[in-house]
Amino acid sequence: GGASLASARVVVGGGRGVGSADGFGPLDELASLLGGVVGVSRVVTSEGWRPHTQQVGQTGTKITPDLYLACGISGAIQHIAGCAGAKHIIAINTDPAAPMMARADYAVVGDLHAVIPALVEALRERPSRAG
Numbered sequence: 001g002g003a004s005l006a007s008a009r010v011v012v013g014g015g016r017g018v019g020s021a022d023g024f025g026p027l028d029e030l031a032s033l034l035g036g037v038v039g040v041s042r043v044v045t046s047e048g049w050r051p052h053t054q055q056v057g058q059t060g061t062k063i064t065p066d067l068y069l070a071c072g073i074s075g076a077i078q079h080i081a082g083c084a085g086a087k088h089i090i091a092i093n094t095d096p097a098a099p100m101m102a103r104a105d106y107a108v109v110g111d112l113h114a115v116i117p118a119l120v121e122a123l124r125e126r127p128s129r130a131g
């Protein structure tokens with residue numbers, strides 16, 4: 001809902017593992033369902049998949065959300081410099097040995113292209129709290 005990356009309570013992060021600009025569709029949808037924004041690694045901005053304004057890290061924005069969901073991001077030290085202030089980190093990565101997995105409170109070993117659409121579907125099917 002227009003929250004800025006620096007002040008968002010939820011940030012859905014995408015890295016090289018997202019694979020392409022188009023691959024960000026499900027991440028955008030997940031961020032929207034969670035009332036958050038999308039943040040990315042430098043690889044993603046270097047590839048031109050996303051603008052530099054969305055980069056998290058030493059040479060990007062420093063974020064302090066309640067939840068950082070790091071998808072397909074290895075966890076390089078220059079990236080951690082930007083997300084170390086997150087209260088909780090959930091990592092989704094095909095590589096259980098990726099440094100981000102060790103930083104995370106919860107680590108999901110899996111393909112983000114399967115895990116994120118499943119999450120989106122589960123959130124969409126949530127019963128409305130308004131009843």
Ligand SMILES: Cc1cc2nc3c(=O)[nH]c(=O)nc-3n(C[C@H](O)[C@H](O)[C@H](O)COP(=O)(O)OP(=O)(O)OC[C@H]3O[C@@H](n4cnc5c(N)ncnc54)[C@H](O)[C@@H]3O)c2cc1C
Nearest residue numbers: 015016017041042057058059072073074078079093094112
């Ligand atoms: C001076 C300097 C400043 C820098 N500043 C920044 C900065 O501000 N921000 C920043 O982010 N980086 C910065 N970097 C770059 C940093 O060192 C890394 O190169 C970068 O963070 C790596 O991005 P990545 O994690 O997206 O890619 P990679 O390191 O290539 O990691 C991709 C990850 O995706 C996983 N993966 C692949 N496919 C899938 C899949 N289908 N599902 C799930 N997981 C998958 C892989 O297992 C891997 O762990 C800087 C570097 C330097 C030298």
